[in-house]
Amino acid sequence: MTEVSETPLDFTREWIEFVDPDDADTIVRADVTWLLSRWSCVFGNGCPGIDVEQPDDGCCIHGAFYTDRDDEKRVRAAVARLTPRTWQLHRRFAETVATDSLEDEEGVDHPARKTAVVDGACVFHNREGFEGGSGCSLHAQALRDGVHPMDYKPEVCWQLPVKRDFSTITRADGSTAEVTWIGEFDRRAWGAGGHDFEFWCTSSPMAHTGAQPLFESYAPELIGLLGKAAYETLAALCRQRLAAGVFAEHPASAAARRLQLPIQPV
Structure with missing residues (x-):
């Protein structure tokens, strides 16, 4: 196995379930195997990108779909803070939104x-060599402003590589409950096109070299997805599993440890 080879998509996973402390009618089901993994973003640190012909562009080559008008409005407010020195395409393109299509669950x-x-x-992606710095201009602006990048970036960008889904279950007694699922945004989460990526990080040992487990390093994002009370419950359960020392480990994290890949700094 090389550093960039990927582990299989299907393997034994461990899930936990608990009632959302803020909503007794909502159940949270979380993939502990993913949340206890040592995944950490390797953009700018050896990431080969999803297209090997554009290694410096990471997973920014397709742009980002907005979840709703509020998401778009929040990003537009952040764009107003960018300047020609911090955004490579500042003067070239006044329009930053495109219309595309998304397939729903029924195809x-x-x-x-x-x-x-x-x-x-993506129009907000500063290319390698730009004097203002390469990478997401919105991410960099957030760091300059002293706020978390999730405050400026499209939702799909800051949620990755965590995938949140919703469903409704009906129990045998006729009662129902809403379910919030928290799991791994693997290749399949992208749809059929995800299998065409020449690299995807969640299955790669080279991206499982974080100094902290994902539930800790991604705490702000998980709070944004679940709410603080649910996150605190989730984090406590994850810590219990770590303390017990017995859980279904993500194979990419296990491979990174076996290969003795260097740990990324916090």
Whole structure:
């Protein structure tokens, strides 16, 4: 196995379930195997990108779909803070939104708004060599402003690589409950196109070299997805599993340890 080879998509996973402390009618089901993994983003640190011909563009080559108008409005407010010195395409493109389509669960396409793609990557992506720094201009602006990048970036960008889904269950007694699922955004989460990526990090040992387990390093994002009370319950359960020392380990994390890949700094 090389550093960039990927582990299989299907393997034994451990899940936990608890009632949302803020909503007795909602159950949280979380993938402990994923949350206890040592995944950490390797963008700018050896990431080969999802297209090997654009290694410096990471997973920014397709742009990002907005979840709703509020998501788009929040990003537009952040864009207003960018300047020609911090955003490479500041003067070239006034319009940052494109119209595309998304397929729903029934396979029907619907119009959807997303960040524009310019010269093969997201309009907000500063290319390698830009004097203001490469990478997401919104992410960098958030760090300059002293706020978390999730306050400025499209939701799908800051949620990755965590996938949140919703479902409704009906019990044998006729009662129902809403379920919030928290799991891994693997290749399949992208749809059929995800299998065409030449690299995807969640299954790669080279990206499982974080100094902290994912539930800790991604605490702000998980709080944003679940709420503080549910996150605190989730974190406590994860710590219990770590303390017990017995849980279904993510194979990519196990491979990174076996290969003795260097740990990324916090």
